[in-house]
Amino acid sequence: MAAGLNRSERKHKAILDAATQVFLRNGYLGTNMDDIAALSAVSKQTVYKHFESKEALFIEIVTSMVSVAGDTVHERIPQFRGSEDLAAYLVNYGYQQLSVVLTPQLMQLRRLVIGEVSRFPELAEVLYERGPKRAMASLAATFTHLAGQGLLVVDDASVAASHFNWLVMAEPVNRVMLLGDIAIPKPEELHRHAREGVRVFLAAYGKN
Template sequence: MTTSTTGGRTTVADTQNPPGATGGRGRSARKRRAILDAAREVFLRGGYLGTNMDEIAALSEVSKQTVYKHFGSKEALFVEIVTSMTSGAGDTVHDQLPQPARGDDLAQYLREYAYRQLTVVLTPDLMRLRRLVIGEVPRFPELARVLHEGGPARAMRSMAALFERLADEGRLTVDDPRTAASHFNWLVMAEPVNRAMLLGDEAIPSPQELRRHAADGVRVFLAAYGPGAGHAPR
């Protein structure tokens, strides 16, 4: 028998649980995952009004009662889809790219960051999610805030913190890290994202085009914010 202590409470390892307890939790988690995967597909295809819980239940191979047991309502399931997709994309961009060390090529690092940001945001499912949320703003205004907070706002906070550190190291000239982050974000994101949002998946640039666009944006950014760029002293 093994034990562990969390928050002052000692728990016994699963070997002491009633038979089937762990399996029950595993089945519940698998059902929840199946429901989320099905709901993502159905919502992105049909929109909020065009989606019904019967279709989600059938696609996830569970009963409609099970769907409601896990999520309570169609609205709650829709909110979960938007939240999970937005946070997952943000994690991919911001948490999986290491911070640049002092000896790293800063321009190359920023090009890789910009390219990663573009390729994640410009996936067809995330573009459909953005269009869907914008279309549902009158019904679910809080979802637009979720999408903004987990998308561009999170990107700009992350970059502002990085730019402040790089300025302290003398590798950038930055008066206001938040303004610099906003400039970087929209130099990189504005044109390709607007094109894809309005013209559809076929307007998403190729990987080669995205790399060129990222490099161009970084070159302009560094011309304005590189060492000795002429800003007021920090």
């Protein structure tokens, strides 16, 4: 259990961790609170004390996982320093996005939310707002900064961010979404893919 948490907080975390495993393995309809209680080693009553319903538990899991993933990307990518090589900086940016998103848990979560979009449309919005939309907003701010330094030629930073995002993310994410965990690329392949995406991006937006 996590250090520094009181007893109630440890139980809360244990329930969330167990529920994440069960939801991702069984889907929403295939999950029941008895399984979550058993896996988290608490009573079913305790589960309901922390979460009033299966729906509330599912919503918290999706919201938490997406937020943590977004925070991780932004923590890993520092602001560009003028002494850096721009291409290398952008390759690292793309690689960090790929390496955070292309994990079994997040890919399973995306599939699960898409499968439940008619039941929980608000969760699809959370996934989009805190995932791709947040990433592209951060990219747009970065590209505005780089254009201000004379390093990129950008008329619309949001469009440039969308182009960068899909050059880097589209192919591997779509492949893993459809083919499963076995299709998650190795780190060296992710680096190579990010380099090629950046090369095309800079051909369009780089300062000649």
